[in-house]
Amino acid sequence: TGHFTFDPGYTSTGSCESKITYIDGDAGVLLYRGIPIEELAEHSDFPETCYLLLNGELPTAAQKTKFERDITMHTMVHEQLATFYRGFRRDAHPMAVMCGVVGALSAFYHDSTDIHDPEQRKIASYRLIAKMPTIAAMAYKYSVGQPFMYPKNSLKYAENFLHMCFAVPCEEYVVSPTLAKAMDRIFVLHADHEQNASTSTVRLAGSSGANPFACIAAGIASLWGPAHGGANEAVLKMLDEIGHKSRIPEFVRRAKDKNDTFRLMGFGHRVYKNFDPRAKVMRQTCYEVLNELGVHDDRLELAMELEKLALEDDYFVEKKLYPNVDFYSGIILKAMGFPVSMFTALFAVARTVGWVSQWNEMIEDEGQKIGRPRQLYTGTDRRPYVPLTARG
Ligand code: CMC
Numbered sequence: 277t278g279h280f281t282f283d284p285g286y287t288s289t290g291s292c293e294s295k296i297t298y299i300d301g302d303a304g305v306l307l308y309r310g311i312p313i314e315e316l317a318e319h320s321d322f323p324e325t326c327y328l329l330l331n332g333e334l335p336t337a338a339q340k341t342k343f344e345r346d347i348t349m350h351t352m353v354h355e356q357l358a359t360f361y362r363g364f365r366r367d368a369h370p371m372a373v374m375c376g377v378v379g380a381l382s383a384f385y386h387d388s389t390d391i392h393d394p395e396q397r398k399i400a401s402y403r404l405i406a407k408m409p410t411i412a413a414m415a416y417k418y419s420v421g422q423p424f425m426y427p428k429n430s431l432k433y434a435e436n437f438l439h440m441c442f443a444v445p446c447e448e449y450v451v452s453p454t455l456a457k458a459m460d461r462i463f464v465l466h467a468d469h470e471q472n473a474s475t476s477t478v479r480l481a482g483s484s485g486a487n488p489f490a491c492i493a494a495g496i497a498s499l500w501g502p503a504h505g506g507a508n509e510a511v512l513k514m515l516d517e518i519g520h521k522s523r524i525p526e527f528v529r530r531a532k533d534k535n536d537t538f539r540l541m542g543f544g545h546r547v548y549k550n551f552d553p554r555a556k557v558m559r560q561t562c563y564e565v566l567n568e569l570g571v572h573d574d575r576l577e578l579a580m581e582l583e584k585l586a587l588e589d590d591y592f593v594e595k596k597l598y599p600n601v602d603f604y605s606g607i608i609l610k611a612m613g614f615p616v617s618m619f620t621a622l623f624a625v626a627r628t629v630g631w632v633s634q635w636n637e638m639i640e641d642e643g644q645k646i647g648r649p650r651q652l653y654t655g656t657d658r659r660p661y662v663p664l665t666a667r668g
Contacts, residue, residue: 278650286476291476291479291647292479292641293641293643295309295332295637296308296470296634297329297468297470297630298310299470299547301545302550303550304551305553306554308329308467309328309332309333311328313464313553313554313557314553314556316328317461317464317465317554317557320334321432322433322434322460322463322467323343323347323432323433325463325467326405326629327339329467329468329630329633330401330629344433347402347405348406348429349402350399350402350403350405350407351409351429352410352426352427353384353407353411353414354384356384357380358414360377360380361373361377361415361424362418364418366418366419367419369617370618370620370621371499371500371617371620373415373418374412374415374621374624375493375497375500376493377415378404378492378496380489381404381407381489382487382488382489385400387399388403388488389487389488391485391487391488397488397639400487400488400489401636404489404492404628404631405628405629405632408624408628409427409433409436409440410427412437412618412621412622412624412625413425413441415618416441416614417440422444423444424440425439425441425443425445427439427440428440431451433460433463434456434457434459434463437459437625438456438459439451441614441618442613454564454565455565455568458561458564458565458612461557462558462605462622464626465554465557466554466623466627467626467629467630468627468629468633469627469630472504473499474495474496474498474499474505474631476498477497477498478495478634478635479638480647481494481495482635482638483644483645483646484647491631491635492632492635495624495631496624499620499624500620505620506620507541507602508542508602508603508605508609508620508623509606509616509617509620510602511603512575512606512607512610512616513541514527515575516575520578521577521578524582527540528540528582528586531586532589540582540592541602542599542600542602542603542604542606543586543592543600543603544597544598545598545600550596551598552598552600552601554600555604558603558604558605559603561604561608562576562604562608565608565611566607566608569611571611573607573610579603579604583599583603586599605619606619609622
């Protein structure tokens with residue numbers, strides 16, 4: 277009963293008003309608060325981009341300094357949280373650990389869970405942005421059996437993250453500026469993407485009044501899937517499976533075959549029907565990182581060849597399937613030394629600011645209602661209960 281539009285996958289349903297991110301999928305345009313992603317990737321940095329997404333404007337020099345100081349004040353996690361990690365198996369997927377640990381933050385930071393208090397919301401937002409790299413790095417350290425590294429607040433955000441992941445207490449570790457820049461750029465490129473599955477999940481969870489830590493944990497769960505944040509992991513697996521250039525046509529053929537469930541990972545997007553603007557920056561960053569590290573990765577050549585063949589193929593042209601942001605990011609992250617299982621965790625670190633900005637925008641929206649989609653019931657008609665003794 278009742279009238280509603282049936283729209284599975286919400287392909288034509290706008291769920292909210294937003295002033296944060298604009299995408300023109302046909303033209304391949306992505307703007308954060310009006311500023312093109314390419315310009316931010318080239319000239320800005322992640323903390324500044326966070327400020328922009330949260331506040332709507334680029335910071336002045338003084339605002340930027342203060343913001344970075346405010347964030348670094350929250351980089352450590354409660355000491356007791358470390359014991360929480362020890363309850364996990366060492367071979368747990370970092371995203372499984374992240375879902376648990378981030379959800380548990382609300383058990384540690386009671387003083388920033390009142391969603392109606394703007395000051396508490398601000399502190400929760402800063403805490404999430406600041407602690408996420410620490411939490412992800414701890415998940416990594418735990419998985420390799422190394423001691424957790426405390427954050428170093430003299431370092432910049434991305435640099436600090438690399439330090440927490442790759443430094444060990446017994447040795448001096450200096451983060452390469454090229455790698456720090458690449459990490460920062462990857463964070464900028466992933467910071468927000470309007471109403472994608474995980475952001476919509478955060479909004480939906482938050483629409484009931486749930487606390488921000490619980491909402492972001494919900495976002496992390498949604499991001500984990502291979503059709504969303506898990507795609508760069510899937511790209512690398514796919515490139516390994518293809519193995520050699522000579523096998524590319526076979527995989528392209530499989531991707532086109534309706535009877536085969538195989539898809540070209542890192543290709544296609546719900547909104548972009550053109551080159552994903554982030555993919556172009558990512559490809560450039562990929563060259564820079566591999567050059568700096570002196571790494572030769574056959575996968576890069578394989579990826580370029582695959583991209584070329586797919587872009588020339590009628591099926592991909594007609595369906596407007598272009599490489600998306602995840603197509604190259606896996607190759608960069610692998611070269612930097614991250615295991616494949618950490619890729620989506622890094623995406624979660626970057627996307628936290630987007631989730632938090634969207635969550636705040638929703639709470640401040642006076643017209644906001646609890647998210648409650650309808651359904652088309654296709655089950656059996658009304659029927660009587662049959663007692664156990666009478667069932668055949
Ligand atoms: N390889 C082969 N065919 C594809 C692909 C692909 N990667 N993507 C879409 N198609 C086909 C699909 O079979 C369908 O064909 P038809 O109309 O004949 O049934 C048509 O293109 C439209 O696809 P869809 O699944 O209806 O489109 P969607 O908007 O629901 O899905 C997508 C978007 C990203 C889930 C999908 O393109 C996909 O599975 N891509 C591979 C996974 C991937 O790279 N995901 C990362 C997304 S970007 C990062 C992020 O947002 O997290």
